[in-house]
Amino acid sequence: MGKTVFIDFDGTYAHNGVIPEGHVRAVEQARRNGHRVLLCTGRPKILVAPDHAAVFDGLVAAAGGYVELDGMVLADRRFPADLARRAVELLEANDAVYILEGPDAAYVTSQGRDRLRRLITQGEQAANFGKAADGILGPLQITDDPASETFAKITCFQLAVPSAELAARLGPEVDVVPSSIGSLGERAGEFFLAGVDKSVGIAVVERHFGLDRADIIAIGDGHNDLEMVAYAGTGVAIEGGVPELLALADLIVPAPQHEGLVAAFERLGLIDPPAQAA
Structure with missing residues (x-):
């Protein structure tokens, strides 16, 4: 080979x-x-x-x-249930626009989906997503109880605080990298299990x-x-x-x-x- x-x-x-x-x-x-x-x-x-x-x-x-x-x-590999619950509580408390990503489903709240659609299709960031916006929005599932879902990663598009600060509050079990869309700035990022x-x-x-x-x-x-x-x-x-x-x-x-x-x-x-x- x-x-x-x-x-x-x-x-x-x-x-x-x-x-x-x-x-x-x-x-x-x-x-x-x-x-x-x-x-x-x-x-x-x-x-x-x-x-x-x-x-x-x-x-x-x-x-x-x-x-x-x-x-x-x-x-x-997915977030343990307790860590998932704490992560969602912090995201909600910090007015986040986010997706909970598992292999078979990607979850948003109904309000979160509406905010995400406006952000990536109508706002100043729309040009940075282009046709990728359809591929992101299309498969999303609405959840009324995000803390109960299982997921491997969180993609956050907008936060009230820098993403590194939120990761620090979650503790050493979680790491974060900046968003692949650099123009989203420090209040966006991708959260995943440490290691x-x-x-x-x-x-x-x-x-x-x-x-x-x-x-x-x-x-x-x-x-x-x-x-x-x-x-x-x-x-x-x-x-x-x-x-x-x-x-x-x-x-x-x-x-x-x-x-x-x-x-x-x-x-x-x-x-x-x-x-x-x-």
């Missing part, structure tokens, strides 16, 4: 929900060439469209908390297949990609990504709008460059 490649979704494989055709072809060609290619996203499984997931050999979702290969779930990140999900796949880490490639652009790019034998960052990630990367390639994955796959020998005209 050749290399095993882990690709972030938002900002890497897709831009504002739009996936370049060249990226799909590159993944398909790399797989035909004997390489494994997995999607490695902060999104929960429920927010990854089945036709998008079908292009890949497997899925690492929920920022490393969920791993699925060939329909077999290898990891599914869970994308490299943890990659390690599950590594053990399952008995991989050599030197043969692992990770490609991303955001704060939640730092650990996986550092962990991989070869780390690739997207131009315009967070500075900390650019500093870690072995290779930097263009953004999705310019089919950066095609350039990455060619330079890494995963696919053949197009034949030159005579």
Whole structure:
């Protein structure tokens, strides 16, 4: 077997929900060439469209908390019930707009969904979401009792306090990274269980297949990609990504709008460059 490649979704494989055709072809060609290619996203499984997931050999979702290969779930870590209750109480007390994300369902309150829709489709942030807004809003389920739901991750779009402050109040069981939409600022972020990140999900796949880490490639652009790019034998960052990630990367390639994955796959020998005209 050749290399095993882990690709972030938002900002890497897709831009504002739009996936370049060249990226799909590159993944398909790399797989035909004997390489494994997995999607490695902060999104929960429920927010990854089945036709998008079908292009890949497997899925690492929920920022490393969920791993699925060939329909077999290898990891599914969720907030313990007491911690989930405390997190929801703090979110509600701080006027948060948030989604509780599990693999099979993503939950919002009815008021939260209305606020979220206005924020990402009508407000000043709308341009930063583009077509991705439909993919986020469409699968959401309304809950009247959010503290009773099971979830692996919380994506918060708006808070009355900085997200780091709320994480500190929750204690050492929870970590937070800034939102992948940088313009949302410090009062947004992604909350997840301490010790869970994308490299943890990659390690599950590594053990399952008995991989050599030197043969692992990770490609991303955001704060939640730092650990996986550092962990991989070869780390690739997207131009315009967070500075900390650019500093870690072995290779930097263009953004999705310019089919950066095609350039990455060619330079890494995963696919053949197009034949030159005579």
